[in-house]
Amino acid sequence: MKIDKEKQEFNFLEKLLAGRGIKFVIEIGCGDGRITKMLDEILGADITAIDADEVALEKAKKKLPKVYFKKSGFTDFFSDDKFDLMVFSMSAHHLPNFEFQYVKIVRFLKEEGYVLFIEPNIKNQISKLVLIEDPEEELRVENTAKIIKNLPWKKVVDQTLKLIWQFENLAQLNKKLFEDHDHVDEIKKILKCETDKKVELTDEINYSLFKIS
Numbered sequence: 001m002k003i004d005k006e007k008q009e010f011n012f013l014e015k016l017l018a019g020r021g022i023k024f025v026i027e028i029g030c031g032d033g034r035i036t037k038m039l040d041e042i043l044g045a046d047i048t049a050i051d052a053d054e055v056a057l058e059k060a061k062k063k064l065p066k067v068y069f070k071k072s073g074f075t076d077f078f079s080d081d082k083f084d085l086m087v088f089s090m091s092a093h094h095l096p097n098f099e100f101q102y103v104k105i106v107r108f109l110k111e112e113g114y115v116l117f118i119e120p121n122i123k124n125q126i127s128k129l130v131l132i133e134d135p136e137e138e139l140r141v142e143n144t145a146k147i148i149k150n151l152p153w154k155k156v157v158d159q160t161l162k163l164i165w166q167f168e169n170l171a172q173l174n175k176k177l178f179e180d181h182d183h184v185d186e187i188k189k190i191l192k193c194e195t196d197k198k199v200e201l202t203d204e205i206n207y208s209l210f211k212i213s
Contacts (some may be wrong), residue, residue, distance in 0.1 A: 005163035012161050016044045019165045028074045029091025036067060050077055078184040088117045093144035106212055113212050117148050121204035132183050153210040163203040170195050177179030
């Protein structure tokens with residue numbers, strides 16, 4: 001499997017965040033540490049990363065022993081520390097009552113701090129496949145996008161990054177998206193392609209960077 005998206009995402013994040021004097025970072029919804037690793041390499045910052053999934057956190061810890069990982073959701077998280085940057089890695093649309101989290105976001109940020117929302121564009125091919133297991137994802141993502149669009153902070157960047165995913169066959173695609181759950185037949189029907197042929201899919205990710213002032 002060849003995924004061009006890793007290098008594209010890294011380069012995009014580097015241009016977005018480098019040179020902003022970011023030394024202390026908190027990542028919300030770090031998962032297995034994929035984005036965390038990019039942040040670490042780009043910023044060389046002191047990073048705190050939280051996620052409610054203990055299995056994913058264990059994978060992240062093995063990749064990045066210097067990062068402080070904590071099992072927690074955002075609504076349950078508390079810290080006396082202040083951060084230069086807060087990153088929501090594909091997690092804002094999973095937060096209950098996200099529209100009421102403004103005060104908590106500001107509380108954890110230093111004066112002139114930044115908050116970055118990384119969110120899927122639900123209309124792309126990858127996101128449509130995710131709906132197989134989570135049909136409510138579409139509504140959550142759309143509602144969250146509307147909230148982010150109307151946030152009261154200074155918008156620094158609002159950009160969509162278009163990516164390409166490449167897979168040798170549908171089984172490999174299924175493994176990447178759903179691990180051990182078999183949805184090959186459903187994927188085949190949605191994409192209208194052969195099971196054993198190479199697959200190239202588009203993905204779009206929205207990056208919204210705000211400065212709190």
